[in-house]
Amino acid sequence: LIAEILSIGTELLMGQIVNSDAQYLSRRLPELGISVYWHVTVGDNPARARDAIAQALSRADLVITTGGLGPTEDDLTKEMLAEALGLEMQLDPDSLETIASFFRGRNRPMAENNRRQAYFPQGALVMPNRRGTAPGCIVRHGEKIVAVLPGPPHELEDMYEQQLLPYLSKLKDRTITSKFLRFIGIGESDVETRLLDLFHSDNPTLALYCSPGEVMARVTASCPSGEDPSPLIEGVEREICDRLGSHVYAEGLYQSMPMTLLDLMRSRGLTLALAESCTGGMLAAQLVDCPGASDVFVEGFVTYANEAKTRALGVSPDVIVRFGAVSEECALAMAEGAKTASGADCALSVTGIAGPDGGSDEKPVGTVYVGLVGPFPERVVRLNLRGDRTRIRSLSCLNAQNLLREALLEG
């Protein structure tokens, strides 16, 4: 099966957003033995969108459109698809009711425009949107298949995983299931070396993805419809966990480090305070980004200035003068101060040089200390990070959270 990904949205052509949808689908489709030969992006322009759909249908077996499903007149993907296929648009009453109840649930009036989101080319199989108002759909046209997905990545990914993937995998009377494992504290080539023989398997298949500071593995199993692929996946999963031990920090594509850490703290009944210098609140913001963080996260101190470290956290000026604000000693004093001031069970601190200035030979840009105190022996680590300011700060947050995770697992 040959596929084309057709993205529709002026915001892509203006460079306001990067086409991560095309990347996501391009990663996932090969799991099903589907080859992606083209990515095409056009704006919210009826004639060019229609032409692009027609051309995609002329050369691919499977066309997946992304975007252009919003409520406004600019959003025209379904209409242009109907035109290209010579189909009428029809109201889907179930979709209309779902959209109406979405608004009722939020105490917001439904605009007349939102009705457009309940119309589909005739004969379409509707895919409800569990994360937004715009449903997607699948249209069969002779031997060709067109799948219409929403543009926002979290909506698209959920719809793909829950609805389009099962549909496509049944085309060949097979069930295909994937599981994701996330690793920290180990590089891609190390993971590859330790799992080398597992890459030779045809079923399940194993693939690695890298992102800053972490590595992710996807295990994908395929079996005849009606059979359960889980045992196949579980066998490989156990093997991976045996070999990589506590480097495996999460299962699942969306299980992030902050979520993992909050779950772990919650299960132990522990609370947390933070003292941040170079990360400047980013670590706190990552925790608060998870709904329900308040069970665990008590208080954060953003002590960017040295005087604030002294005033809010009680770090002795002597420590700062003797060892510097970027030092083991200061990191530990910050963590201790945050624990005392907040009354939390644990406290994590970050102090470092995020750049672009402020580095020295001894402590170049990227030198970051993380301190940790709690109901276990205190610990402090020095990180030697590379990259720009944003990357250094992000990696500091990830590694700080992992320090606490490891302490909890060992404790």
Add this chain to the structure above:
Amino acid sequence: LIAEILSIGTELLMGQIVNSDAQYLSRRLPELGISVYWHVTVGDNPARARDAIAQALSRADLVITTGGLGPTEDDLTKEMLAEALGLEMQLDPDSLETIASFFRGRNRPMAENNRRQAYFPQGALVMPNRRGTAPGCIVRHGEKIVAVLPGPPHELEDMYEQQLLPYLSKLKDRTITSKFLRFIGIGESDVETRLLDLFHSDNPTLALYCSPGEVMARVTASCPSGEDPSPLIEGVEREICDRLGSHVYAEGLYQSMPMTLLDLMRSRGLTLALAESCTGGMLAAQLVDCPGASDVFVEGFVTYANEAKTRALGVSPDVIVRFGAVSEECALAMAEGAKTASGADCALSVTGIAGPDGGSDEKPVGTVYVGLVGPFPERVVRLNLRGDRTRIRSLSCLNAQNLLREALLEG
């Protein structure tokens, strides 16, 4: 001028990398008044690459290819371009010498394959690569222009900025300059209405872009080479500033609200403390993301729990019980507490309901209070925001910063 961006590389179709080159070029080309109508990606496949080049030439005035300039047999962009245009490939001795010296400088042998990187379609204007071995080129073909750029982003961006951008701006013996203005506290349709007549101008042209919570305008002027387009731009800019007043918060594509606010505070010699509840450190992190923030930003309190509001900021438990943690009274008490505890000149507070839970009829999800104290009358605003948790928190940060900006401008 209508442009198409044609990316060539199997790694894009496999989803190994995201197409950030297309995004970069899509952001930059509108500065020159060039509209991008299509992005197309094909793999390292001769037939599909050639077809894609031919199609791009049939519908765009300017085709920019990215990728496919490496030394291996898979890298075929220049060869396919030559075929599509009916041109021979010719050795460029200067490029060969540059590539050879690149390897000599690194004490590495030059592979025979690297010679391929010194061949170009005949008549091409070669663009040396200052950050890698693969030179790019520009080929004129009748009225059409094809620019060939390398795939690695840091090579592409340097070549665009240093070589292609000046080339394109000199086309037709004209100098093209753009200026960006950023607006806050006013919606896109309002901006459009107030500037309606300015959109009718052919030179300078005016275009609007939206992103969450703000609107951006691009003013692009074009004039014969040797003349200065600045007066044209300044005329329109003055007009826009007159009509939109303090809604105009920044000039320049990359001048963000945190940078604007820090500059303004610095120029007044004022320092700032923050007290954050629902934004959970995000506001502090945005300020610290700007190098040099420490001149202004003294200290942040992330008081997510009510007890922390009381302990760290001295918010009376009575205020929280009577009015709630999400209230005018609590927002002001938080700001006052942060100012007192930190000794800063100004303090800004944010408390609200970011969702998905915690809303009520009176204070639904998206209700956020921002408090401000400083050397001016205290103020507090209620925001009624929409969207998911992340969006509500981001918009809270933007609006909080703007509240302080406005107070400084009025004060």
